[in-house]
Amino acid sequence: MTCDEARILLHALLDNELDAGHAREVEAHIAGCPGCAAELAAQREMQRVLADTNLRYTAPASLRARIEASLPEPQRQPSRRSVLRGFAMGSAVSALAATGIVAIVLRQDDQQRILSEVVSAHLRSLQAGHLTDVISTDQHTVKPWFNGKLDVAPPVIDLTAQGFTLVGGRLDYIDARAIGAVVYKRRQHVINLFVSQTSSTEHRPPKTQTMQGFNCRRWGERGLNFWAVSDIGADELAEFVDKFETAMKANVEG
Template sequence: MTCDEAEILLHALIDGELDAGHAREVEDHIAGCPACAAALADYREMSKAVAGADLRYTAPPLLRKRIEAALPQAQAQMPNRRAVLRGFAMGSAVSAIAATGLVAIVLRNDDAQRIESEVVSAHLRSLQAGHLTDVISTDKHTVKPWFNGKLDVAPPVVDLTAQGFTLIGGRLDYVDARPIGAIVYRRRAHVINLFVAQTSSTERRPAKIETIQGFNIRSWGDRGLNYWAVSDIAADELADFGDKFEAAMKSSATG
């Protein structure tokens, strides 16, 4: 393991995100590298200082009132009796369908929202110890071949380290009841999961940014692949990541 690779994983080691094998590799490297050992000690002291500081902030009640006042009036209105009865009727119909063991997808938009929710759930699972990467490497020529034979189409892997988004590895995940490739990047101490799945459409789908459960998602489609980049970094940073990834893909296609 090189110092560059160890530097990427020091935060993950402190946060307990590495499995036993990867943690042992980092610790073995640290044991023989005074520079990385010193960096780890500094990070741990910083974590202790942050944890011990009283940094919790409680928003005043006035803030809630200001937010509620800024919401569109349509959201603040109570539903009328007809809308409530319509909701009960829809719920009964869905229950009847579920009782027969059938699955109905009513709207494509609903299906897209369901998949995005599954993508966020997969992102959350990956943050648990030992779930972040199946192959750990900062080299795209190591990560991309690892997917060969595991998926119908190996996801493209782009090295964006020079642009501030460090490749740290990849893994197999499951979304919409099928295997999917996940390319993992770091932005400072934040994880970016880029999920990639094959699609029958070859048309480009413009990028859009959404927020689900506090996580930002940049989704787009291109050349028969669907992409979902998920992270807790700011929306503009995630948009920048997606723009740089797409630019690198176009460059490799024309190069």
């Protein structure tokens, strides 16, 4: 490796973007080259100072408000026209909701709506501090945590050995019901596994859908509905579901 190459690759080393093989090559060069070693040390020091400095800007509240105002929103301060429209539509919908008929009206859109709620819940979980209520890589800690909080505790299975690290659990709300979310990580990617009870005990094979750039794989088994959501590729998510299903079967039979 030449110094010119090393001067570029040492940044990838600093950023943890190199695979093990290339990292070893760069480290080997630096070990034998005082010039590149000094450059790495200097860049590491600069990165440390930068990391300690707040270089971000906060969007002004007025900008946030302007963007919010440009989005169509039902709860916004109603204008006279939208009040009239609201009587025509909104109150009719809420009257239906009050009687429970809305469940029938919406049934055909149910799956799409729940998918959208699942993706929204996944997005909320990615905001700082929202990912887990209980943080543990130990399934024997996560599993009892759910007990008493839900009618049915979700199966908590450690898949670390299979490449999916258990990081914790969380209570979430889908379809206006509290449900359990078991959180896994694949590299830096978060996988939320939502589990809810269903009256149907039939097996429904896994199916992947995409919404807003997220893959969601849903299936049904033993009276439970599952939704696995992540930004990892569809093939990796399918692998996750396969591994989970295999491990769950082994748990039940074993």
